[in-house]
Amino acid sequence: MLKKYLKNKEQEWEDLCIRCGGCCGSFDDPCVHLRKDKHKKYYCEIYETRLGLHKTVGGEEFNCVGVKEIIRTRWKNDHLCACKREVRSPKKRVKGQGPGGKED
Numbered sequence: 478m479l480k481k482y483l484k485n486k487e488q489e490w491e492d493l494c495i496r497c498g499g500c501c502g503s504f505d506d507p508c509v510h511l512r513k514d515k516h517k518k519y520y521c522e523i524y525e526t527r528l529g530l531h532k533t534v535g536g537e538e539f540n541c542v543g544v545k546e547i548i549r550t551r552w553k554n555d556h557l558c559a560c561k562r563e564v565r566s567p568k569k570r571v572k573g574q575g576p577g578g579k580e581d
């Protein structure tokens with residue numbers, strides 16, 4: 478029951494994401510696992526196993542966490558983040574995918 482609830486909550490967050498890649502450094506120093514698809518949307522090449530220690534292209538080490546855990550932190554161009562906008566003022570959902578996103 479709780480597991481299903483948490484899974485649904487996680488999916489709600491993923492559905493908000495417009496895959497701008499900002500939370501994975503697309504406007505700055507990106508994660509080495511961040512990729513762009515043919516529609517110019519970002520996705521994570523290791524999405525299912527993404528959580529944990531990784532490096533940016535510039536060599537900086539960081540811990541990849543779920544978007545809920547960083548939603549109140551700042552990153553470059555975070556005003557574009559649909560998940561942050563939802564937290565500030567909940568509105569109609571936009572279809573998309575998770576932090577960094579899965580590939581279509």
Ligand code: SF4
Binds near residue numbers: 521524577578
């Ligand atoms: S979800 Fe995590 S591992 Fe994947 S590209 Fe973004 S920061 Fe990197």
Ligand code: SF4
Binds near residue numbers: 497575
């Ligand atoms: S969680 Fe926000 S910043 Fe990250 S890819 Fe999705 S919309 Fe962009």
